[in-house]
Amino acid sequence: MVGAVERDEVRERFRRSGYTLTSQRRAVLEALRDSEGHPSAEEVYLAAKSRNPKVALGTVYQALSVLEEIGLIEAKRWSESPVRYDVNTEPHHDIRCTRCDAVEEIPGVDLGDFAAHIRENTPYDVTSASLVIEGVCPACQTQDG
Amino acid sequence: MVGAVERDEVRERFRRSGYTLTSQRRAVLEALRDSEGHPSAEEVYLAAKSRNPKVALGTVYQALSVLEEIGLIEAKRWSESPVRYDVNTEPHHDIRCTRCDAVEEIPGVDLGDFAAHIRENTPYDVTSASLVIEGVCPACQTQDG
DNA sequence: ATCCTATAGATAACCATTCTTGAAAAAGTC
């Protein structure tokens, strides 16, 4: 049961942020939560439309940026792919398959005090440091050399 | 003198790759080498044009991808900025200022066996892992809160 | 019910980058 507790959490975040929790935004968030991987805006749009046909692509982009702003989702970027969205807001890394475009999580790896090392070696005020990881997924490895 | 040795290196790379070293490609590379920071394609274009007016923006993009392919330069990406190009092909990290868009190098930090950690925790065949680092540069820090 | 404001949908615009195309240059061939 993912339901009750998270529903309250969502309402609470919206309330605190001042944004209103509309049916479209709810559809976008639920589409994202039910999706297996880390979908693109376009994929979220298709999934959200099947829940609530009254939702436009532009609205999905806007909803995603609101959801990100209030901390319910995260955006992740790889160079050869549109932005992917992630409902898992716990710190973790994701790897993208360069052949089939799948994205999966990498458990148990922590940037740890790497950020500290960086801070020691630059006069910048470091605000973010994230890893962009790519590879070939098991399924694509077996498909050929 | 950055001249002679590197010129041979450039010629050699072009020869081995099979690409021809044209005046446009040379202008692009030299523009990049003379630039202080980590310019975008557009900035490289402006600098290259002043050396060789016979160069179009499309040609610069094409030249940059050839130069990257043969290992003379590297492309680096941040989410809020067009691709930046780097003549420093030694392994190192760069940080981008989110206020003024400047990019500078961070010396003495090595991803080290972090890549090994990642490989241990995913069934993917990891082909690349790079850090995207952002912050506020010293100049922008003093300009306000 | 009326007003008010935030949000929605539709569509146009945007921007960095890539693709297409005809022309020019290079490289082979004799």
Next chain:
DNA sequence: GACTTTTTCAAGAATGGTTATCTATAGGAT
């Protein structure tokens, strides 16, 4: 060197993902 074949180039059109604009709508406050 003339001729043919291949490659590269510059210019501009096209693309893809995303954002901005504009009008209409819905839902809460009074």
